Amino acid sequence: MLKSRIIPVLLIQNKGLVKTVKFKDPKYVGDPINAVKIFNEKEVDELTVLDIDASAEGKEPDYKAIENLASECRMPLCYGGGIKTTEQAQKILSLGVEKVAFSSATLEKPELLSLLSKQVGRQSVVLVLDVKKKLFGSKYECYTYNGTKNTKQCPFEFAKLAENLGVGEIVINFIDQDGVMKGYDLSFVSKFKSQINVPVTILGGAGEYSHIEQLISQEGIIGAAAGSLFVFKGKYRAVLINYPTKQEKEKILASLTF
Amino acid sequence: MIAIVDYGLGNIKAFANVYKKLNIDCFFASTPEALLKATKIILPGVGAFDHAMTMLNNSGLRETLDMLVLERNIPVIGICVGMQMMAESSDEGQLKGLGWIKGSVKKFNQLNLLNNKQLPLPHMGWNNVQLISEEPLFKGFEGFPEFYYLHSYYFECQDKKSSIGIADYGIKFSCIVKNKNIYGIQCHPEKSHHNGVRILKNFAEL
Numbered sequence: 293m294l295k296s297r298i299i300p301v302l303l304i305q306n307k308g309l310v311k312t313v314k315f316k317d318p319k320y321v322g323d324p325i326n327a328v329k330i331f332n333e334k335e336v337d338e339l340t341v342l343d344i345d346a347s348a349e350g351k352e353p354d355y356k357a358i359e360n361l362a363s364e365c366r367m368p369l370c371y372g373g374g375i376k377t378t379e380q381a382q383k384i385l386s387l388g389v390e391k392v393a394f395s396s397a398t399l400e401k402p403e404l405l406s407l408l409s410k411q412v413g414r415q416s417v418v419l420v421l422d423v424k425k426k427l428f429g430s431k432y433e434c435y436t437y438n439g440t441k442n443t444k445q446c447p448f449e450f451a452k453l454a455e456n457l458g459v460g461e462i463v464i465n466f467i468d469q470d471g472v473m474k475g476y477d478l479s480f481v482s483k484f485k486s487q488i489n490v491p492v493t494i495l496g497g498a499g500e501y502s503h504i505e506q507l508i509s510q511e512g513i514i515g516a517a518a519g520s521l522f523v524f525k526g527k528y529r530a531v532l533i534n535y536p537t538k539q540e541k542e543k544i545l546a547s548l549t550f
Numbered sequence: 551m552i553a554i555v556d557y558g559l560g561n562i563k564a565f566a567n568v569y570k571k572l573n574i575d576c577f578f579a580s581t582p583e584a585l586l587k588a589t590k591i592i593l594p595g596v597g598a599f600d601h602a603m604t605m606l607n608n609s610g611l612r613e614t615l616d617m618l619v620l621e622r623n624i625p626v627i628g629i630c631v632g633m634q635m636m637a638e639s640s641d642e643g644q645l646k647g648l649g650w651i652k653g654s655v656k657k658f659n660q661l662n663l664l665n666n667k668q669l670p671l672p673h674m675g676w677n678n679v680q681l682i683s684e685e686p687l688f689k690g691f692e693g694f695p696e697f698y699y700l701h702s703y704y705f706e707c708q709d710k711k712s713s714i715g716i717a718d719y720g721i722k723f724s725c726i727v728k729n730k731n732i733y734g735i736q737c738h739p740e741k742s743h744h745n746g747v748r749i750l751k752n753f754a755e756l
Contacts (some may be wrong), residue, residue, distance in 0.1 A: 294669070294677045294719060295696075335743040337676060338698075363563045368698055368741045385596065388561040390700060390741065413597040415672040415700050460672050460700075491674045513675075 313471030315439035346374025362388035409458025466496030473499025553588030557609035560594025595631030600643030633734030697737035
């Protein structure tokens with residue numbers, strides 16, 4: 293039977309690994325290649341690496357760094373950051389990356405998704421929506437450029453559009469939960485996932501394994517992603533790359549009851 | 551030595567890394583001359599079927615590859631779209647496949663899958679394989695080993711005996727296929743941790 297995926301998400305800035313809180317105050321937590329080596333040993337389900345400088349500063353993806361990461365990864369790798377064209381996506385996939393993630397480029401030009409699904413295959417195309425609840429009311433909006441630009445797009449509507457144009461996975465990244473480690477926004481997730489027919493992955497808020505258990509027991513097969521949970525340990529947030537052991541993982545996945 | 555066919559598609563470095571760690575020699579073959587040195591062949595592949603076939607057909611390697619596999623009976627394993635290319639045709643494209651294993655590539659029926667909300671497409675993530683015959687390729691495996699999948703199309707064998715590994719995603723489908731010296735695997739052994747390493751090692755030891 294297919295299993296839920298438990299996915300560490302690594303943020304890259306200036307070639308180093310950082311972790312943010314609510315998309316702000318990036319704290320240096322180490323070297324990306326070193327982290328990948330540890331995650332290899334821990335046999336993680338998948339790994340996502342996002343370059344948070346690339347789009348915000350209008351830079352090309354750092355192909356050399358991606359190639360180094362990809363050749364080190366013994367698990368499936370998703371890369372995002374600075375990709376704007378199908379050519380760039382193809383180049384990155386040829387470096388040994390399984391999936392390429394898009395955010396601002398597709399929010400600004402959704403038809404890019406249909407081009408991508410034709411030329412690189414939709415199974416390798418991931419849409420990341422950075423979402424934030426509106427100050428008043430219960431609606432959410434999609435943001436780009438590290439949460440600095442409000443696109444005013446509704447995540448439900450855009451996800452539906454993306455699904456029709458061609459996308460292989462949708463990652464919902466909650467800006468207000470980022471780095472807070474208090475749990476996922478489960479009420480949003482239950483509304484969202486029931487409307488979407490491609491694999492969905494949730495990022496933002498996981499602070500302990502029980503948060504992942506809650507997500508899986510509510511939603512069934514889903515991608516449970518986290519940043520802080522897998523790079524910090526303890527209440528003083530000491531930097532320590534970690535991941536559930538085989539037994540811990542079995543316990544988390546056993547929370548799936550149907 | 552194991553040749554990894556380099557026709558511009560697929561994660562060829564990931565295979566090389568696995569073999570490097572195992573101290574098993576392998577090389578990238580991008581010319582017919584290089585490919586002729588192969589004693590075993592890995593045929594990787596990603597993306598759309600027609601794109602992969604076009605790349606392979608235009609690589610200058612096709613004739614040598616057919617000769618090595620069909621006449622000299624050199625062991626070959628196709629991975630993901632590399633496996634799908636071994637079929638005669640695919641729902642995903644118009645071009646002919648290599649035709650090394652009788653059968654065609656079908657799309658998962660999304661309507662069937664959608665009756666069960668748990669099964670979106672693509673089939674993405676870790677799933678078990680039921681190994682249904684005693685094969686040197688499966689040496690050391692017990693039970694239902696897990697592998698990583700990322701696909702929306704699957705291999706439908708014409709001859710049931712070609713299907714040596716089965717996975718379940720709404721329907722049971724062939725995820726490992728075999729015809730004499732020709733093997734195909736839908737999941738990604740190069741990205742499936744110790745189970746993937748084992749299958750690649752077993753292939754090297756065939």
